[in-house]
Amino acid sequence: MNMTFDLAGKVAIVTGGSRGIGRAIALGFAEAGASVIIAGRSAEQLEAVAEEIRQKGGSVLPRVTDLTIPDDIEGLARDAAETFGRIDILVNNAARSFLRSLLDLREDGWDKIFNTNVKAVWLLSRAVARLMIEQQGGRIINITTVGAEKAEPGMAAYDSSKAALKMLTRCMAREWAPFGIQVNAVGPGLTRTSFSEPIWSNPDIEKHVTSMLPMGRIAEPEEIVPAVLFLASDGASYMTGHTIYVDGGALTG
Numbered sequence: 001m002n003m004t005f006d007l008a009g010k011v012a013i014v015t016g017g018s019r020g021i022g023r024a025i026a027l028g029f030a031e032a033g034a035s036v037i038i039a040g041r042s043a044e045q046l047e048a049v050a051e052e053i054r055q056k057g058g059s060v061l062p063r064v065t066d067l068t069i070p071d072d073i074e075g076l077a078r079d080a081a082e083t084f085g086r087i088d089i090l091v092n093n094a095a096r097s098f099l100r101s102l103l104d105l106r107e108d109g110w111d112k113i114f115n116t117n118v119k120a121v122w123l124l125s126r127a128v129a130r131l132m133i134e135q136q137g138g139r140i141i142n143i144t145t146v147g148a149e150k151a152e153p154g155m156a157a158y159d160s161s162k163a164a165l166k167m168l169t170r171c172m173a174r175e176w177a178p179f180g181i182q183v184n185a186v187g188p189g190l191t192r193t194s195f196s197e198p199i200w201s202n203p204d205i206e207k208h209v210t211s212m213l214p215m216g217r218i219a220e221p222e223e224i225v226p227a228v229l230f231l232a233s234d235g236a237s238y239m240t241g242h243t244i245y246v247d248g249g250a251l252t253g
C-alpha cells in the first residue's frame with residue numbers, strides 16, 4: 001500500500017478551482033501528480049490557474065461551468081471523462097454565500113445558496129459516481145465549514161446548507177461504500193480568500209475575529225490542502241463518511 005500523498009496517474013475534478021481554496025487544492029493535486037479539471041464560471045480566472053499548473057509541468061483542463069445549471073454539471077463530468085478517460089477524485093469545493101439575517105433573507109437568496117452548496121454537489125457527485133461505479137472506485141471530498149457546527153449571525157442559509165452537505169457526505173458514503181467510493185469532507189475555519197475578504201480587508205474586524213480564535217489568526221488557502229490530499233490518497237483507504245476540520249481550534253469551545 002502506498003502511504004504517501006502521491007496522486008500520480010489520478011484524474012481529479014476540483015469545482016471552484018479558479019481561486020481561493022479551490023485554486024490551492026488544484027495546484028496541490030497537480031504537484032502530487034494528478035491531472036486536474038478545474039471548473040468555475042469565469043473563463044479568465046480558470047485560464048490563469050490552468051497556466052500556473054502548465055508552467056509547473058502539470059496536466060489541466062479548465063472547464064467553464066455554472067453549477068446551478070444541471071446540463072452544465074452533466075457536461076462537466078462528460079468532458080472530464082472524455083478528456084482523461086476516467087475520474088478518480090471529485091472535490092466539491094465551489095460555494096456561495098452572503099451575509100443576511102434570517103428575517104431579511106429572501107426566498108430566492110436561500111435557493112441560490114442551497115442550489116450551489118447542496119443540490120449541485122448531489123447532481124455532480126451522482127454523475128461522477130456513475131462513472132466511478134464502472135471504474136470500481138473513487139474518492140469524493142466535499143468542502144464544508146466550521147459553520148456547519150456553529151451558528152454565526154447572518155450566515156443562517158450558508159451554515160444550514162453546509163450542515164446539509166455534512167449529512168449528504170455521510171449519506172453518499174453510506175450508499176456508495178459497496179461500490180468502492182469513499183466520501184469525506186474537509187471543514188475549513190476562516191481562510192484568506194475573496195469569500196472572506198470583508199473580514200480580513202478591515203484590520204479592526206480582522207483583529208476582533210482573530211482574537212476569538214485559539215490560534216489567533218486566520219488560515220491561508222494552502223493550509224487547507226494537506227487534509228484534502230490525505231483524503232484523496234491511499235493513506236485514507238479505510239476512511240469514509242467523516243469531516244476533518246482545519247480550523248485553528250475554532251471548534252474547541
Ligand SMILES: NC(=O)c1ccc[n+]([C@@H]2O[C@H](COP(=O)([O-])OP(=O)(O)OC[C@H]3O[C@@H](n4cnc5c(N)ncnc54)[C@H](OP(=O)(O)O)[C@@H]3O)[C@@H](O)[C@H]2O)c1
Pocket residue numbers: 015016017018019020021022039040041042045065066067068092093094095096116143144145146187188189190191192193194195196
Ligand atoms: N474562505 C473561508 O473563510 C472559508 C471558510 C470555510 C469554508 N469555506 C469553503 O471553502 C470553499 C471555497 O471557498 P473560497 O473561500 O475559496 O471561495 P472563493 O474564493 O469565493 O471561491 C469560490 C469558487 O467557487 C466558484 N463558484 C461559485 N459559484 C459557482 C457556480 N455557480 N458555478 C461554478 N463555480 C462557482 C467560484 O468561481 P466563479 O465565481 O468564477 O464561478 C470560485 O472559484 C467553499 O466551499 C466555502 O464554503 C471557505
